[in-house]
Amino acid sequence: GLRAARRACRAACARQEPFGSAGQRWEAALLGAVLRRAGCLQHCLGRRLRPAPSAHRASRAVRRDFQRREPYNYLQVAFFKLKKLDQAVSAAHTFFVANPQHLQMREDIEKYRRMSGVKSDSFRDLEATPHWEAYEAGVQHYDADEYLQAVARLEESLTEALLALEECRALCEGPWEDEEEEEEMQPGLYEAIAAHYIQILKCRQQCVLEIATKPGRISATEDFIPSHLDLLQFAYNQVGNQTVAAECAASYLLFYPMDEPMLEKMKQYRKELGQDTALRARQNIQQYVQRSLMEKKLIYYAVEHLGETFNDPDLWTPDELIPENLKEKYREDQEKQKQETVDVEEREKRGSLPFEGITVTMDSHQMNGTQRVVFDRVLTESECKDLLRLTKAAGEAGDGYRARRSPHTPHERFEGLTVLKAVQLAQNGDVDWRDAKLLLQASEKSRKIIESYFTPGKKLHFSFTHLVCRTAIDGQQEGRMDLSHPVHADNCLLDPEGQECWKEPPAYVYRDYSGILYLNDDFQGGGLFFTEMDTVTVTAEVHPKCGKLVAFSSGKENPHGVWAVSRGRRCAIALWYTHSREHAEQERVKAEELMEQRAAEQDRPDGSKRQGTDQSSRSSSEPSVLKSGTKPANRRQKPGLDRKEPPKVLRARDEF
Numbered sequence: 045g046l047r048a049a050r051r052a053c054r055a056a057c058a059r060q061e062p063f064g065s066a067g068q069r070w071e072a073a074l075l076g077a078v079l080r081r082a083g084c085l086q087h088c089l090g091r092r093l094r095p096a097p098s099a100h101r102a103s104r105a106v107r108r109d110f111q112r113r114e115p116y117n118y119l120q121v122a123f124f125k126l127k128k129l130d131q132a133v134s135a136a137h138t139f140f141v142a143n144p145q146h147l148q149m150r151e152d153i154e155k156y157r158r159m160s161g162v163k164s165d166s167f168r169d170l171e172a173t174p175h176w177e178a179y180e181a182g183v184q185h186y187d188a189d190e191y192l193q194a195v196a197r198l199e200e201s202l203t204e205a206l207l208a209l210e211e212c213r214a215l216c217e218g219p220w221e222d223e224e225e226e227e228e229m230q231p232g233l234y235e236a237i238a239a240h241y242i243q244i245l246k247c248r249q250q251c252v253l254e255i256a257t258k259p260g261r262i263s264a265t266e267d268f269i270p271s272h273l274d275l276l277q278f279a280y281n282q283v284g285n286q287t288v289a290a291e292c293a294a295s296y297l298l299f300y301p302m303d304e305p306m307l308e309k310m311k312q313y314r315k316e317l318g319q320d321t322a323l324r325a326r327q328n329i330q331q332y333v334q335r336s337l338m339e340k341k342l343i344y345y346a347v348e349h350l351g352e353t354f355n356d357p358d359l360w361t362p363d364e365l366i367p368e369n370l371k372e373k374y375r376e377d378q379e380k381q382k383q384e385t386v387d388v389e390e391r392e393k394r395g396s397l398p399f400e401g402i403t404v405t406m407d408s409h410q411m412n413g414t415q416r417v418v419f420d421r422v423l424t425e426s427e428c429k430d431l432l433r434l435t436k437a438a439g440e441a442g443d444g445y446r447a448r449r450s451p452h453t454p455h456e457r458f459e460g461l462t463v464l465k466a467v468q469l470a471q472n473g474d475v476d477w478r479d480a481k482l483l484l485q486a487s488e489k490s491r492k493i494i495e496s497y498f499t500p501g502k503k504l505h506f507s508f509t510h511l512v513c514r515t516a517i518d519g520q521q522e523g524r525m526d527l528s529h530p531v532h533a534d535n536c537l538l539d540p541e542g543q544e545c546w547k548e549p550p551a552y553v554y555r556d557y558s559g560i561l562y563l564n565d566d567f568q569g570g571g572l573f574f575t576e577m578d579t580v581t582v583t584a585e586v587h588p589k590c591g592k593l594v595a596f597s598s599g600k601e602n603p604h605g606v607w608a609v610s611r612g613r614r615c616a617i618a619l620w621y622t623h624s625r626e627h628a629e630q631e632r633v634k635a636e637e638l639m640e641q642r643a644a645e646q647d648r649p650d651g652s653k654r655q656g657t658d659q660s661s662r663s664s665s666e667p668s669v670l671k672s673g674t675k676p677a678n679r680r681q682k683p684g685l686d687r688k689e690p691p692k693v694l695r696a697r698d699e700f
Contacts, residue, residue: 545600567612
């Protein structure tokens with residue numbers, strides 16, 4: 045039956061989808077050329093890869109190591125042992141550019157910088173791609189209004205990028221790589237050709253992402269090729285070369301034919317250059333777009349009819365090229381995203397907050413940004429004092445820092461306490477149960493305030509809660525130039541030079557909102573400040589005070605840092621929140637369970653109590669009462685999280 049089905053289908057499809065009208069001559073015409081190409085490749089590789097090409101095969105693991113520049117990690121050690129410092133530094137720098145999160149190499153780089161005999165120009169990237177060097181230089185000239193220099197470097201970048209694209213596409217014509225080790229049914233001749241061909245086409249399409257991704261990053265720069273043309277159009281216009289500016293504009297319109305600002309520019313150029321002047325797009329860009337559209341058309345056919353999948357790397361793909369069923373899914377995704385993205389101005393028009401007495405002292409407009417707010421009177425003076433008592437325990441038995449030097453500056457000590465550690469210390473009788481409970485209550489109160497202000501109706505979960513203190517080290521403040529906490533964003537890696545924030549590990553990409561609840565102001569410095577993406581231009585500052593809560597979205601729109609604490613001790617509750625339930629803070633769930641167990645033991649009929657210090661209640665230790673009743677927190681817990689001591693290392697690095 046299987047043979048009959050295959051025979052019938054192949055005969056039917058030969059009639060239904062013929063390759064040509066001249067009988068079977070198409071095989072000689074098409075596959076004859078394929079065989080000749082294969083023979084040429086075999087002969088060429090045999091000549092270059094002696095004794096035999098098969099001896100030079102590299103596994104995926106090896107190729108992946110080279111992509112990550114792993115050999116340079118070994119090379120820097122070898123060169124260092126050979127006392128060849130210049131080569132060692134270059135190898136170390138080359139590896140570090142592609143692996144900026146590698147802590148050991150970061151330390152090695154700092155050691156090299158301090159060594160005598162190491163020149164600054166030794167820190168060079170041996171694998172630097174010409175198009176990225178030229179692109180970044182061109183953008184810098186462009187931003188500085190140096191348009192002649194910008195034109196030269198951006199043209200160089202565009203040329204080099206298109207060359208790199210061709211090299212990447214050539215490498216796509218490799219062997220068939222199946223992610224699955226075995227298949228239930230091996231494909232026939234035409235299915236195998238189609239599958240392999242589509243795999244190559246998809247690889248070629250993804251090449252634009254490869255050349256648009258800066259070394260050491262995961263995320264590509266959007267619209268990399270079109271952005272060159274957009275910048276060049278403006279730069280050429282500024283230096284008075286309207287002819288080439290019009291050529292760049294026409295080239296840009298091949299990607300976005302309905303772009304209104306660029307269409308207006310084209311009208312302006314026609315008027316300036318004369319209506320009879322032919323304003324044509326660049327030939328190499330025409331070829332690039334035509335070839336890409338041809339490949340996309342074939343891939344989308346395979347998606348629709350052969351069950352393939354495809355993540356289109358381009359934002360400019362015409363809508364009519366995408367199959368209708370995919371369009372519907374795209375529209376649903378867009379609608380969902382639109383529903384989730386509440387207009388910033390609307391978010392500012394809030395009703396009353398969920399607690400009495402709390403006021404908004406600064407909103408986004410007053411703070412020169414978006415999704416930023418400052419609340420006052422979240423805690424009373426008495427509550428701040430009670431929580432400051434906990435900070436003493438943080439210094440003596442905290443969550444791993446224990447008054448060590450700050451990871452951000454050698455001029456300060458850093459102490460931290462998680463909610464679970466606070467409850468465990470209360471269990472052991474080291475701190476007051478009421479103070480540990482107050483930490484839970486104050487952070488939950490902050491969560492409700494931030495949720496009601498920024499995301500009403502959409503649940504915010506705790507991602508991490510940390511009671512932290514930064515203390516100035518006496519005798520080490522004179523001439524100090526650094527910050528208590530360098531400028532950063534909370535869910536992406538800030539790249540000031542590229543004016544980007546890369547939403548990729550090791551950043552905590554799932555964080556949506558951040559908050560800082562201040563406990564004191566008896567210190568110097570330590571204020572929070574927001575900047576532009578350049579990390580230098582300060583847009584707003586917040587001065588700490590007991591009970592003040594600053595909240596903001598965690599993304600690239602809110603780069604922020606902390607001024608140096610030059611005297612005294614600054615304490616606050618650092619808060620991060622997420623919409624993602626799977627990234628909810630499990631330590632908090634455990635802490636709340638322990639707190640409930642404690643309450644249940646105290647409510648026993650026999651009146652027995654565990655050893656503790658909360659024999660009487662204090663009104664000052666309870667945060668303000670909610671206006672309406674609240675549901676109890678979700679107590680569900682993942683399997684395996686019922687051990688007494690959670691792995692501290694997971695939480696210790698979460699602060700960063």
